[in-house]
Amino acid sequence: xxxxxxxxxxxxxxxxVRRALEEAGSAHILCADGGALNxxxxxxxxxxxxxxLDSLSGEQVEELSAAGAEILRFPMEKDETDLExxxxxxxxxxxxxxxxxxxxxxxxxxxxxxxxxxxxxxxRDIEIxxxxxxxxxxxxxxxxxxxxxxxxxxxxxxxxxxxxxGITSRGLKYPLRDESLEFGPARGISNVMLCDSASLELRNxxxxxxxxxxxx
Numbered sequence: 653x654x655x656x657x658x659x660x661x662x663x664x665x666x667x668x669v670r671r672a673l674e675e676a677g678s679a680h681i682l683c684a685d686g687g688a689l690n691x692x693x694x695x696x697x698x699x700x701x702x703x704x705l706d707s708l709s710g711e712q713v714e715e716l717s718a719a720g721a722e723i724l725r726f727p728m729e730k731d732e733t734d735l736e737x738x739x740x741x742x743x744x745x746x747x748x749x750x751x752x753x754x755x756x757x758x759x760x761x762x763x764x765x766x767x768x769x770x771x772x773x774x775x776r777d778i779e780i781x782x783x784x785x786x787x788x789x790x791x792x793x794x795x796x797x798x799x800x801x802x803x804x805x806x807x808x809x810x811x812x813x814x815x816x817x818g819i820t821s822r823g824l825k826y827p828l829r830d831e832s833l834e835f836g837p838a839r840g841i842s843n844v845m846l847c848d849s850a851s852l853e854l855r856n857x858x859x860x861x862x863x864x865x866x867x868x
Contacts, residue, residue: 654679655742655750656696658687659735659766660707662757663694666785667865672751679751682742684734688716690754700724702741703734733762736769742778749779756784767791771812771858786865792854799823799850799863806868807850809833809840810860818855823847833859842868 656672656679663669673694681699683691686707688698698716702724705713717723726737735755742750755766770780770791782789790797791812799807807824809816810833817832825844833840844867852861 653742653745653747655682655745655747656680656691657735657738657742657750657752658683658690658696658698659738659752659755660684660686660690660703661754661759661762661766663690663754664757664785665694666787668783668786668788668863669694669753672753672781672783672788676751679749680745682738683721684738687734687738687754688712688721694753697721700741702726702738704728704730733765733769735766736772739769739772739775743774747778750775750781752780752782753784755782756787756789767860768812770860788863790861790863792852792859792861794818794854794856796851796853797861799845799852799861801845801848801850801863801865803845803847804867805845806862806864806866807843807845808862808864808868809843809852810862811835811840812858812860814857816854816857816859818853819859820853821850823850830855 656676681696683698683701685703688701691698698721700722756763819828821828
């Protein structure tokens, strides 16, 4: 099951967003509360809406329900954000891939927390990415990965917590050869793709990869 998950942040259009929408196919349209409005902005009908619904008016909820959306309402006082609830729903439904839109911009605390949500244990075996405007964000656990894009695209590598070690990159202007990136220093920022496909290998830690279309 593939899911397009719309969060309630600023949903910017752009190259990466258009690519995600084109590749979505028959993905389930899941919305975290007011993310339903972001889905509608891109011409998509919400299929499931989850959250405390404080970002939607009663009239909007009724209209979305009448249009066929499943409404899953939670209390306003809860431990999880609406986006976290939506991710949990995807895990429970056996999602194999989740693309999140509208999770960046607006409040910095929410943006940072949304990136950290990628580290949820339940998402370990799910292909998941945050997409916003010209950017695509993934969290890498130990393993080998490919990065598909265009020559000249910008790639930034940022350890999420602690040190990410055993990093080997191929196809980037500034290569890493079984090296480490420390939590804090900005050494991994603004690398450049030398071809349309690059590869990354990580042996230990968690590594955020920010792929920006073109020169950032």
